[in-house]
Amino acid sequence: MIDSKIIIENLKKIRENSPLVHNITNYVVMNNTxxxxxxxxxxxxxxxxxxxxxxxxxxxxxxxxxxxxxxxKWVESxxxxxxxxxxxxxxxxxxxxxxxxxxxxxxxxxxxxxxCSPSVIRGNASEIIALNSQAKTKTKGVDSTDSSDSxxxxxxxxxxxxSSVVVISGETDYITDxxxxxxxxxxxxxxxxxTGMGCTSTAIVGAFxxxxxxxxxxxxxxxxxxxxSGEIASELSKGPGSLQMNFLDTIxxxxxxxxxxxxxxxxxxx
Amino acid sequence: MIDSKIIIENLKKIRENSPLVHNITNYVVMNNTxxxxxxxxxxxxxxxxxxxxxxxxxxxxxxxxxxxxxxxKWVESxxxxxxxxxxxxxxxxxxxxxxxxxxxxxxxxxxxxxxCSPSVIRGNASEIIALNSQAKTKTKGVDSTDSSDSxxxxxxxxxxxxSSVVVISGETDYITDxxxxxxxxxxxxxxxxxTGMGCTSTAIVGAFxxxxxxxxxxxxxxxxxxxxSGEIASELSKGPGSLQMNFLDTIxxxxxxxxxxxxxxxxxxx
Amino acid sequence: MIDSKIIIENLKKIRENSPLVHNITNYVVMNNTxxxxxxxxxxxxxxxxxxxxxxxxxxxxxxxxxxxxxxxKWVESxxxxxxxxxxxxxxxxxxxxxxxxxxxxxxxxxxxxxxCSPSVIRGNASEIIALNSQAKTKTKGVDSTDSSDSxxxxxxxxxxxxSSVVVISGETDYITDxxxxxxxxxxxxxxxxxTGMGCTSTAIVGAFxxxxxxxxxxxxxxxxxxxxSGEIASELSKGPGSLQMNFLDTIxxxxxxxxxxxxxxxxxxx
Numbered sequence: 001m002i003d004s005k006i007i008i009e010n011l012k013k014i015r016e017n018s019p020l021v022h023n024i025t026n027y028v029v030m031n032n033t034x035x036x037x038x039x040x041x042x043x044x045x046x047x048x049x050x051x052x053x054x055x056x057x058x059x060x061x062x063x064x065x066x067x068x069x070x071x072x073k074w075v076e077s078x079x080x081x082x083x084x085x086x087x088x089x090x091x092x093x094x095x096x097x098x099x100x101x102x103x104x105x106x107x108x109x110x111x112x113x114x115x116c117s118p119s120v121i122r123g124n125a126s127e128i129i130a131l132n133s134q135a136k137t138k139t140k141g142v143d144s145t146d147s148s149d150s151x152x153x154x155x156x157x158x159x160x161x162x163s164s165v166v167v168i169s170g171e172t173d174y175i176t177d178x179x180x181x182x183x184x185x186x187x188x189x190x191x192x193x194x195t196g197m198g199c200t201s202t203a204i205v206g207a208f209x210x211x212x213x214x215x216x217x218x219x220x221x222x223x224x225x226x227x228x229s230g231e232i233a234s235e236l237s238k239g240p241g242s243l244q245m246n247f248l249d250t251i252x253x254x255x256x257x258x259x260x261x262x263x264x265x266x267x268x269x270x
Numbered sequence: 271m272i273d274s275k276i277i278i279e280n281l282k283k284i285r286e287n288s289p290l291v292h293n294i295t296n297y298v299v300m301n302n303t304x305x306x307x308x309x310x311x312x313x314x315x316x317x318x319x320x321x322x323x324x325x326x327x328x329x330x331x332x333x334x335x336x337x338x339x340x341x342x343k344w345v346e347s348x349x350x351x352x353x354x355x356x357x358x359x360x361x362x363x364x365x366x367x368x369x370x371x372x373x374x375x376x377x378x379x380x381x382x383x384x385x386c387s388p389s390v391i392r393g394n395a396s397e398i399i400a401l402n403s404q405a406k407t408k409t410k411g412v413d414s415t416d417s418s419d420s421x422x423x424x425x426x427x428x429x430x431x432x433s434s435v436v437v438i439s440g441e442t443d444y445i446t447d448x449x450x451x452x453x454x455x456x457x458x459x460x461x462x463x464x465t466g467m468g469c470t471s472t473a474i475v476g477a478f479x480x481x482x483x484x485x486x487x488x489x490x491x492x493x494x495x496x497x498x499s500g501e502i503a504s505e506l507s508k509g510p511g512s513l514q515m516n517f518l519d520t521i522x523x524x525x526x527x528x529x530x531x532x533x534x535x536x537x538x539x540x
Numbered sequence: 541m542i543d544s545k546i547i548i549e550n551l552k553k554i555r556e557n558s559p560l561v562h563n564i565t566n567y568v569v570m571n572n573t574x575x576x577x578x579x580x581x582x583x584x585x586x587x588x589x590x591x592x593x594x595x596x597x598x599x600x601x602x603x604x605x606x607x608x609x610x611x612x613k614w615v616e617s618x619x620x621x622x623x624x625x626x627x628x629x630x631x632x633x634x635x636x637x638x639x640x641x642x643x644x645x646x647x648x649x650x651x652x653x654x655x656c657s658p659s660v661i662r663g664n665a666s667e668i669i670a671l672n673s674q675a676k677t678k679t680k681g682v683d684s685t686d687s688s689d690s691x692x693x694x695x696x697x698x699x700x701x702x703s704s705v706v707v708i709s710g711e712t713d714y715i716t717d718x719x720x721x722x723x724x725x726x727x728x729x730x731x732x733x734x735t736g737m738g739c740t741s742t743a744i745v746g747a748f749x750x751x752x753x754x755x756x757x758x759x760x761x762x763x764x765x766x767x768x769s770g771e772i773a774s775e776l777s778k779g780p781g782s783l784q785m786n787f788l789d790t791i792x793x794x795x796x797x798x799x800x801x802x803x804x805x806x807x808x809x810x
Contacts, residue, residue, distance in 0.1 A: 004449035028300045028316050030568045032607075034735035039780050043683045045638065046568050049611040055642035070344075072320040098315065100324035143313045173738075193522065195314065215393075235760065240309050243519030248781030252733065274668050298570045341613075343588040364736035368585065413583045460681075462794065465574035465584065510579050511788030 001267045002182055002220045008254075008256040011223040013138045015041035019061035019210025021039030023203060024078050026068025026097065029196030033203040039252040040225070041123070042207040043103050048074055053081035062090060062208030064203050067108055067117065068097040068142070068196075075108055091209040091218075092163075094118035095202040098142040100130025111199040113162055119175040119215045121158065122202045125151035132158040143192065149171050152181070165215045169201050175216060182220045185264040186227030188234030201226045219234050220265075229254055230261045239267065271537045272452055272490045278526040279519040280482050280491040284501065285311035289331035289480025290330045293473060294318050294348050296338025296367065301464030302514070303334075303473040310495070312477040318344055323351035332360060333478030334473050335386065337378055338367040338412070338466075345378055351387030354526040360490075361479040364388035364434075366474040368412040370400025380404065385430055389485045392437035392472045395421035402428040413462065418442050422451070435485045439471050445486060452490045455534040456497030458504035464514045490535075498532045499524055541807045542722055542760045548796040550752050550761040555581035556706050559601035559750025561744060564588050564618050566608025569736030572784070573604075573743040577609065579792040580765070582747040588614055593621035601750030602630060605656065607648055608637040608682070608736075615648055622656030631749040631758075634658035634704075635742040638682040640670025643676045644764060650674065653702055659755045661698065661741045662707035665691035672698040680745045683732065684798040688712050692721070705755045709741050713763040722760045726767030728774030760805075768802045769794055 020043045025033060030046055037044035047056045050073075057063055064077045085092050094116065096109040101238045109131060113121065123131065125146035132154035159178035160164040168174045171189075175182040187188025191197045204226055232254075233246035234236035289312045295303060300316055307314035309321075317326045327333055335348045343432065344392045356364050367377040379401060383391065393401065394414035401425035418440025429448035430437040438444045441459075445452040461467045474496055478488035502524075503516035542576045560583045565573060570586055577584035580809075587596045590595040597603055605618045625632050634651040634656065649671060653661065663671065666686035672694035688710025699718035703803040708714045711729075731737045744766055748758035772794075773786035 026316075027297050027567050028304055031301060031571060031735060034568055035780060035784070038733045038735055045610055045641070045682050046566075047486050047638070048644070049644060051612070052642035052644035055644070059641065069316055072321070098317070101315070101329065102317070102322035104322035106318060145321045185742060195301060195308055208452070237519075239519030239522035240305060241515040241522070243784055244305070244518075245515055245781040246334060248784075249777075249779030252779035252781075296586075297567050301571060339586055339588060342591070368587070371585070372587070372592035374589060374592035374595070412585050414630065450705070450769055463578045465571060488699055507789075509576060509789030509792035511785035511792075514788075515785055 001266065001270045002217055003075040004260045004263045007221040007224045008259055010208055010253055013211035014207050014227055018043050019207060020059060021062055021203065021206040021210055022047065022056045023064040024053065024081055025064060028068060029199040030221035032086065032196050033250050034201050036174060036201055036251060037207055040204060040207055041211065044223045044227045050077045050080055054248055057081050057084040057088065057090060057117050058226045060090065062206045063092045065092060065112060065208040066095040066199055066202055067105065068199060070108055078112060079115055082112065082200065086117060087125060091119040093122060093202055093209060094122040095133055095199060096121065096123050096127050098210050099127050106134060112184055118164050119209060120165045120167060120219050121162065122169065122205055124198055125168055125170050127238035128158060128168050129154045129167060140206060142268055144170065146205065148174055158252045164259060167219050167221050167223060169198055169223065173227060175223055180216060181268040183221050183266040184227050186224065186262060187230050190234045190237065190240060190243055191230045193240040194245050199215050200216060222244065224259065225251065225254065228259055232258065271540045272487055272535065274530045274533045276487055277491040277494045278529055281495060282479035282487065284477050286440055287481055289477060290315060290329060290477040291332055291334060291473065291480055292317065292326045292330035293334040294323065294344065294351055295334060295336035297406065298338060299469040303470050304523060305518050306470045307473055307477055309518045310474060310477055311478065312373055317319065318347050320347045320350055321346050324354045326359060327351050327358065327495060330360065333360060333477045334476040335382060336365040336367060336472055337375065338469060340378055348382060350381065354359055356387060357376050360467050361389040362386055363390040363392060363472055363475045363479060364402055365469060366391065366393050366397050369397050371474065376404060388434050389479060390435045390437060390475050390489050390517050391478065392439065392475055393439050394468055395438055398436060398438050399424045414440065418444055423515055435489050437489050437493060439468055439493065442499060445490045445493055447486055449539050450486060451538040453536040454493050456532060457500050459506045460507065460510060460513055461500045463510040470474040483506045494533055494535065495521065495531065501532060502528065541810045542757055542805065544800045544803045546703040546757055548799055550649045550740045550748055551757060551765060553751035554747050554753045555646040556609040558583050559747060560585060560599060561602055561604060561743065561746040562587065562600035563604040563720050564614065564621055565604060565606035565739065567641065568608060569739040572736050573745065575788050576740045576791060577743055577747055580744060580747055580768055582600045583752065588617050590611055590617045590620055593617050594624045597621050597624040597628065600630065602746045603632045603650060604746040605632060606635040606739055606742055607645065608739060610648055618652060618736065619655055621779060622652065628658060631659040632656055633660040633749060634740055634746045635739060636661065636663050636667050636671055638802065639667050646674060658704050660705045660707060660745050660759050661708065662704065662745055665708055665710050666739055668698060668706060668708050669694045684710065688714055692714060696747060705759050707759050707761065707763060709738055713767060714758045715763055717756055719809050724763050724767050726764065726802060727773050728771050730777065730780060730783055731770045733780040764803055764805065765791065768799055771802060786790060
């Protein structure tokens with residue numbers, strides 16, 4: 001069972017150990033995810049050249065693969081880095097941004113999951129449904145048109161098929177290994193109005209994977225910290241511009257007592 | 271004749287229909303333009319791989335081509351996407367960033383206009399003058415050294431030659447199809463101190479093209495919303511940093527009454 | 541000897557002349573460094589295509605080469621641009637981001653220094669130590685794990701070997717030509733929590749190189765303005781999110797009296 005105590009403990013470990021998180025991610029969010037990782041206490045490195053991704057994986061605690069603005073050269077590097085991470089036993093979190101919106105995205109996502117065996121797959125509801133069905137019909141661009149509730153069965157099935165922990169972010173965040181389900185109901189409706197909040201979640205999962213060997217705990221801790229920080233930041237914000245700024249301040253200043261007070265979590269199947 | 275009523279109606283359509291806007295744009299502004307599109311109520315997708323741009327155009331309402339940090343692979347994808355948009359009758363807005371500053375930019379801009387037949391071309395005064403004259407002497411980098419007034423004749427000529435609506439952004443924004451001219455005098459002198467405000471204008475034109483078949487109205491509505499939002503945001507800001515943030519909050523919260531009260535528009539040749 | 545008078549004079553020159561600074565830099569920081577250059581009064585251009593970098597160097601006052609998210613195509617363009625800048629006598633500032641973290645970064649950094657003869661090399665303590673020793677053992681990602689004091693001897697040695705002015709940014713910033721040393725003790729401990737603050741320093745060095753032929757003065761002026769602006773902005777900020785914003789506002793509004801009041805500078809060997 002995952003509770004505030006575990007989450008607070010994991011957050012403390014990030015701040016104490018400052019895990020190096022290697023990101024191969026998209027152009028849109030690089031600045032924000034690097035800043036979110038710094039704000040939570042981790043150390044980000046963004047590097048994608050095939051000449052060096054193995055070296056970076058070697059010194060990193062975890063690897064984030066995000067296919068947001070994918071192209072063939074980048075995918076090549078993602079696969080090299082993923083292979084290296086596997087061979088060294090380092091955890092990978094994969095963000096299949098916009099899977100289903102183009103044939104190329106669907107093929108690439110399936111290929112990455114197949115070759116890299118990510119510990120965690122995080123997407124929005126539409127992405128998780130598309131990925132599970134390998135269908136190309138449901139995703140409209142990169143924003144979700146489905147509710148996270150409707151995607152839960154897809155997430156469970158995907159988790160069992162891939163041996164990954166699957167995370168759906170949405171009004172309710174679900175984290176599942178296919179049997180156990182953690183549901184987190186923090187957050188704010190303004191968060192999807194800031195680009196890359198999902199990508200930031202994925203990077204934060206990477207930070208927690210760098211300090212915890214329990215994948216379900218790491219992913220759930222990340223989503224709880226994201227949701228609670230987004231919730232507090234939204235209360236201070238007039239719109240998406242100030243939310244983007246306040247989110248970084250909030251995650252930087254987040255205290256255990258904020259987590260204790262605000263956490264809305266349900267554990268199922270434990 | 272374009273008035274506040276038309277602009278408010280078009281803004282409402284964006285918020286109701288959330289048009290998917292496909293952006294092939296530059297690295298500097300991707301985060302900001304995605305956020306501006308989300309803040310106004312549209313749904314942005316950033317994708318540039320030649321393997322998928324046709325798929326993205328197929329599901330999008332409009333296409334934004336911005337050559338800010340161009341390179342040969344990206345230009346190749348711009349042309350593929352533009353061709354697809356043309357074949358499907360989807361509107362394109364083109365931003366010839368820095369045209370005239372290098373021979374490569376000038377050639378590329380002319381090539382894109384020739385092959386993609388954009389519905390709208392938006393630039394600053396120096397860019398529009400350079401593009402119309404195909405001269406390489408006037409543009410200093412990507413910031414304008416000319417006034418928008420001095421570029422109006424170039425804009426008219428360019429519009430007639432290309433059958434595009436041409437937009438000059440500057441102290442006064444001009445929108446023209448070569449005969450009719452709409453002049454908008456909103457905005458603030460601090461806006462050029464935020465990088466990519468012009469690119470954001472272009473993306474916002476893309477959002478309006480996604481909901482209005484009247485090109486002149488769509489482009490004018492976009493520039494009015496940009497100018498008024500920038501004006502309000504500047505009044506709240508101590509410098510370019512807070513302007514960048516307040517701009518997103520303002521566009522997110524913009525009301526019809528703001529447009530009615532503040533719009534400074536002149537219609538000529540209607 | 542460098543004092544507040546020289547720094548204020550150089551800042552004034554940037555605001556009056558608006559030097560065009562050509563940046564070949566990394567994806568993570570492009571938006572921020574462009575905004576910092578605009579805020580201080582310079583005009584940034586970001587361009588990396590090999591087809592145009594020579595044209596851009598030709599119209600620019602200085603060239604910034606930053607290898608943060610390097611790849612082979614970009615390095616090729618950096619070398620072409622550097623060669624052009626040398627042939628035209630235009631100053632180059634080089635930022636060896638993460639040198640030592642991968643063999644590829646180390647080779648590339650040495651190659652760029654060798655071929656481009658930068659006027660200024662700016663890095664954090666770990667980078668300067670790694671670069672001087674060509675060792676690959678000390679750098680952990682892109683964040684420094686060494687103090688700037690411990691790197692000063694490396695900086696002096698590197699400066700003498702490369703005939704560059706070397707800048708270490710850290711708790712104390714050091715600027716040295718190998719003999720003279722300028723130490724600046726402004727800044728704030730929150731600055732390393734904002735991604736790319738070092739890259740912004742490098743870009744700001746580029747702005748000062750565009751208006752001053754005295755390399756040591758230009759680099760020292762840049763670091764003083766960075767440190768003082770960061771210090772003022774930190775006092776106004778609750779966390780890294782607001783610091784990133786307030787930093788731009790502060791540099792935009794920075795007055796001579798702020799520099800006079802706050803500057804903590806030591807000149808050695810003059």
